[in-house]
Amino acid sequence: MLGAIEQLLKDEIGLNSQSVGLSVIRHALKERMTATGIGDLHEYWSVVTRSRSELQQLINAVIVPETWFFRDRDAFSGMTGYARAHITRRRPIRLLSLPCSTGEEAYTMAMAMFDAGYGADDFTIEARDISSRNLEQAQLALYGRNSFRGTDLAFRDRYFEPVEEGGYRPNAAVLGRVHFKLANLLDPPEAAELGGYDIVFCRNLLIYFDRPTQDRALDRLEQFLAPGGLLLVGPAESALPIARGFASARLPMAFAFVRAPKTQPVEPPRAVTPAAPPAKPVARPAAPMRPAPPKKPPAVSRPLQPKESPAPDPRAASLASIERAANGGRLAEAREAALAHLAQFGPSADAFYHLGLVQDADGHPAEAIQNYRKAIYLAPDHREALAQLALLLQRQGDGAGARALNSRLDRMANRSGS
Numbered sequence: 256m257l258g259a260i261e262q263l264l265k266d267e268i269g270l271n272s273q274s275v276g277l278s279v280i281r282h283a284l285k286e287r288m289t290a291t292g293i294g295d296l297h298e299y300w301s302v303v304t305r306s307r308s309e310l311q312q313l314i315n316a317v318i319v320p321e322t323w324f325f326r327d328r329d330a331f332s333g334m335t336g337y338a339r340a341h342i343t344r345r346r347p348i349r350l351l352s353l354p355c356s357t358g359e360e361a362y363t364m365a366m367a368m369f370d371a372g373y374g375a376d377d378f379t380i381e382a383r384d385i386s387s388r389n390l391e392q393a394q395l396a397l398y399g400r401n402s403f404r405g406t407d408l409a410f411r412d413r414y415f416e417p418v419e420e421g422g423y424r425p426n427a428a429v430l431g432r433v434h435f436k437l438a439n440l441l442d443p444p445e446a447a448e449l450g451g452y453d454i455v456f457c458r459n460l461l462i463y464f465d466r467p468t469q470d471r472a473l474d475r476l477e478q479f480l481a482p483g484g485l486l487l488v489g490p491a492e493s494a495l496p497i498a499r500g501f502a503s504a505r506l507p508m509a510f511a512f513v514r515a516p517k518t519q520p521v522e523p524p525r526a527v528t529p530a531a532p533p534a535k536p537v538a539r540p541a542a543p544m545r546p547a548p549p550k551k552p553p554a555v556s557r558p559l560q561p562k563e564s565p566a567p568d569p570r571a572a573s574l575a576s577i578e579r580a581a582n583g584g585r586l587a588e589a590r591e592a593a594l595a596h597l598a599q600f601g602p603s604a605d606a607f608y609h610l611g612l613v614q615d616a617d618g619h620p621a622e623a624i625q626n627y628r629k630a631i632y633l634a635p636d637h638r639e640a641l642a643q644l645a646l647l648l649q650r651q652g653d654g655a656g657a658r659a660l661n662s663r664l665d666r667m668a669n670r671s672g673s
C-alpha cells in the first residue's frame with residue numbers, strides 16, 4: 256500500500272520517492288492519518304483516491320518547502336542583468352516563480368528588480384506552487400529568522416517592516432508586485448500563460464523528479480517562456496536544461512539558460528578578439544543573446560553544447576572553455592582560462608568580460624570594473640559587459656555611472672529595435 260501511495264504522489268506531482276526518502280512519505284502519511292482519524296491504510300487509500308482535498312493535504316504534508324530570501328544571489332543579479340541587456344522593449348516584464356514555496360523567491364525577485372532600478376509598473380511576478388499550505392504562508396507574508404540567512408541582510412532594512420508579534424513583512428511595494436496561485440508544473444500551462452514569461456525561476460524542484468519527469472517538466476517550462484526568455488534552475492539541476500536542448504545564458508553562478516536553436520546549426524563561438532591591440536575601439540557585431548521573434552530560428556548567441564558546437568578554431572575553443580568554466584561556477588578555472596586566453600591571443604572583449612564576471616562573483620569589484628571597462632573599450636556594444644558593469648556600479652553606490660550605462664543600453668536597444 257505504501258508503494259501505491261508512492262505511485263500516486265509520483266503521478267500527481269512527479270515526486271520521486273528516492274529523492275526525498277521513504278521516511279518522508281511515511282511521515283506525511285502518518286500525519287494525514289492522524290489528522291483524519293483513519294487508522295487503517297487501506298481505508299486511507301480509498302479516501303485519498305476519492306477526495307481531491309485530502310490528496311491536496313497529503314501533497315502539502317509531503318513536499319519540501321525549504322527556501323529563503325536571496326537564496327543563491329547570483330541568480331537574481333543574473334536575472335536583472337539579463338533583463339537589462341535583453342528585455343528592452345516589453346513592459347511590464349513578466350516573471351514567473353514556479354515553484355515559489357512560501358514566497359521568499361518571488362518577493363526576492365521583486366526586491367532585485369527594484370534594486371536594479373525598475374519601477375513598479377515595469378514588471379509583474381506570478382508565483383505558483385502545488386502546496387496550498389505554502390501559498391497561504393506566502394500570502395500571509397510574515398517571515399522569521401529562517402527566511403533570512405547569511406550575513407548580508409541589508410535588503411531587510413530596505414524592503415521589510417518589522418511586525419509587532421515578531422517577524423518581518425515585505426513592504427507594500429514588494430507585496431504588490433507578486434500574485435500567487437496554486438498550480439502543478441506538470442499540468443499544461445493555461446492558454447494565457449503560453450509563451451508569456453520573459454524570465455522563469457524553477458529552482459530546486461527538478462531534483463525531486465525522476466529523469467522522464469524532469470524532461471516533461473522542462474518541456475512545460477519551455478512552454479511558459481517567451482521567445483528569448485530566460486530559465487533559471489537550482490545549482491544541482493544545472494545539467495538538466497542542457498540535456499533538454501537549452502543553452503547556457505553565460506551568467507556565472509546563475510544557472511541560467513535560454514532555448515537553443517533547433518533547426519539550424521548552432522553558430523560557433525564568436526571570437527571578437529583582435530589579433531593585436533586595436534588602435535581604436537572595434538565595433539562589435541550586434542549579437543543579442545535574446546533569440547529573434549518566432550518563425551526565424553532564435554538567435555541565441557554562442558550556445559555551448561560541444562556536440563552541437565564544434566569549435567572551429569583554437570581561439571573560439573579557448574573562449575568557449577572560459578565560458579563553460581564560468582557557467583559551471585568553477586571560478587578559479589575560469590580565471591586561469593581567461594588569463595591564458597589573453598596571454599595566447601591578445602586582448603579580447605569576451606575574455607575581459609568573463610574575467611570581470613569571475614572577479615565580480617569572487618568579491619573583487621574594483622578588478623571586475625577594470626575588466627568590464629576593457630571589454631567595453633574593445634567592443635563598445637558589448638551588451639553583457641555594459642549591463643554587468645551597470646549593476647556593479649549601482650551596487651557600489653555609483654548611481655550616476657549606472658544610469659549612464661543603462662541609458663546607453665536603452666539607446667542601443669532603440670537602434671536595434673530589440
Ligand SMILES: C[S@@+](CC[C@H](N)C(=O)[O-])C[C@H]1O[C@@H](n2cnc3c(N)ncnc32)[C@H](O)[C@@H]1O
Binds near residue numbers: 318319321385439
Ligand atoms: C524546495 S522548494 C523550492 C522553492 C524555491 N524555488 C527555492 O528554490 O527556494 C520546492 C517547492 O516545490 C513545490 N512543488 C513540488 N512539486 C511541485 C509541482 N509538481 N508543481 C509545482 N510545485 C511543486 C513544493 O510545494 C515546494 O514548495
